[in-house]
Amino acid sequence: MKSKEPAPVAPATGHRAEQPHRATAWPEARAAAARAGTAAGAGREPRRLPLGQALGHVLAEPLRALTDLPSFDTSAMDGWAVAGQGPWTVRADTSVLAGHAPTAALTDGEAIRIATGAPVPPGTTAVIRTEHSRTEGPLLHALRDVVSRQDIRPRGQECRSGDELLPAGTAVTPVVLGLAAAAGYDELPVPPRPRVEVLVLGDELLTAGLPHAGLIRDALGPMLGPWLEALGAEVLGTRRIGDDAEELYAAVTGSAADVVVTTGGTAAGPVDHLHRVLDKAGATLLVDGVKVRPGHPMLLASLGGGRHLVGLPGNPLAAVSGLLTLAEPLLAALAGTSPTGGRGPAPVLDEVHGHPHDTRLVPVVRRGDHLVALHYNGPAMLRGIAVADGMAVVPPGGARSGQELDVLDLPWPPTSGAVPAQGACFT
Ligand SMILES: Nc1nc2c(c(=O)[nH]1)N[C@H]1C(S)=C(S)[C@@H](COP(=O)(O)OP(=O)(O)OC[C@H]3O[C@@H](n4cnc5c(N)ncnc54)[C@H](O)[C@@H]3O)O[C@H]1N2
Ligand code: MOO
Numbered sequence: 001m002k003s004k005e006p007a008p009v010a011p012a013t014g015h016r017a018e019q020p021h022r023a024t025a026w027p028e029a030r031a032a033a034a035r036a037g038t039a040a041g042a043g044r045e046p047r048r049l050p051l052g053q054a055l056g057h058v059l060a061e062p063l064r065a066l067t068d069l070p071s072f073d074t075s076a077m078d079g080w081a082v083a084g085q086g087p088w089t090v091r092a093d094t095s096v097l098a099g100h101a102p103t104a105a106l107t108d109g110e111a112i113r114i115a116t117g118a119p120v121p122p123g124t125t126a127v128i129r130t131e132h133s134r135t136e137g138p139l140l141h142a143l144r145d146v147v148s149r150q151d152i153r154p155r156g157q158e159c160r161s162g163d164e165l166l167p168a169g170t171a172v173t174p175v176v177l178g179l180a181a182a183a184g185y186d187e188l189p190v191p192p193r194p195r196v197e198v199l200v201l202g203d204e205l206l207t208a209g210l211p212h213a214g215l216i217r218d219a220l221g222p223m224l225g226p227w228l229e230a231l232g233a234e235v236l237g238t239r240r241i242g243d244d245a246e247e248l249y250a251a252v253t254g255s256a257a258d259v260v261v262t263t264g265g266t267a268a269g270p271v272d273h274l275h276r277v278l279d280k281a282g283a284t285l286l287v288d289g290v291k292v293r294p295g296h297p298m299l300l301a302s303l304g305g306g307r308h309l310v311g312l313p314g315n316p317l318a319a320v321s322g323l324l325t326l327a328e329p330l331l332a333a334l335a336g337t338s339p340t341g342g343r344g345p346a347p348v349l350d351e352v353h354g355h356p357h358d359t360r361l362v363p364v365v366r367r368g369d370h371l372v373a374l375h376y377n378g379p380a381m382l383r384g385i386a387v388a389d390g391m392a393v394v395p396p397g398g399a400r401s402g403q404e405l406d407v408l409d410l411p412w413p414p415t416s417g418a419v420p421a422q423g424a425c426f427t
Pocket of ligand 2: 292293294295296297313315318379380
């Protein structure tokens, strides 16, 4: 199915040399990424996974009961199914067990042994627990008053066939697997995982050893694949491309991925080819620069056919900023989930310096009820974010002490417990 592309929120390429850069406000950039993902995701057929493989995915469709639950009137206790008033005549040498087909109807004044979970015979008016009964020869006596329908779970008590048990988008937890099985499912519909390819640009990057002679280690290649996997993507691969425009064009246009993530080359340097390559590839820039620090040269482009490219800046923390701003909402919408909701906003302990016009994303840890901003938060640094619980969203102008800030939590367990040991140098 052809998906509808959202309208660009920034002008297409060609404006860079002759116009001032028109960056998108940070909240709008996130919203544009989510819209792009939703539009592209709408055309993707869910796949059906056996229950044993569906854990950790989300439901692509509402979970509707395929049966009444319970699917028959069931005894809730071990004891006796009885019909009418007691004492009752026990039906000799027989009992109804769980898993057995329903037995012949009880007639008034009759009782039959029954187990928890067994179908109650037609005509049953109540179940009497073993411990509330006494037998005397062929007769059964109740030791307590018997209330009509007591200890019978009526068919459909929990749900009727066709009832919606869970909405689309629900995370498949172990309990969801249990409920789905109870409701008659062998397989669950889940959205296909977005396929992502990472292209790492830059001639200066080494994949092993120590930096030397102007060369540095590629910090993004090892980080992005696992991070994108943690966001629900299927990572097809991470390729190092260098600063070669032809090679980049071939990689972008030839990629089988739903989302191509590039690193570096977003700015206006002599070997920053990304905009030119996107222009040549006929891409539409949906977001071309974001009013956020670090990471303002980040971009989002539609490659057509429901495919997208997220251009992350090369500075490592700027790349993280782009990942959280554009890639996460895009992938979440494509995968039918919500971006990491996390643990919600919290007041910041101390004043945080802001950018005069742009949003700032600052690595923070949660200490008690408060957020503590971390040092080592420069655009080229990963040392702060490596021990952070998330990135706080600092509005233009900064945040005063005690001000509530939203937090973009990271898709793995919080690390704040580990920080105090090193806290002196980080916060
Ligand atoms: N004239 C201007 N120059 C720059 C601007 C600007 O607005 N005008 N923006 C600066 C900002 S902010 C950033 S961020 C960077 C964005 O640069 P690119 O996306 O083009 O990235 P590169 O130039 O390729 O690299 C920037 C920086 O990051 C290092 N890098 C790149 N890839 C990696 C990697 N995989 N692992 C570790 N480090 C990497 C690269 O060596 C550079 O030091 O542009 C500014 N310039
Ligand atoms: O993205 Mo740059 O400073 O914002 O590193």
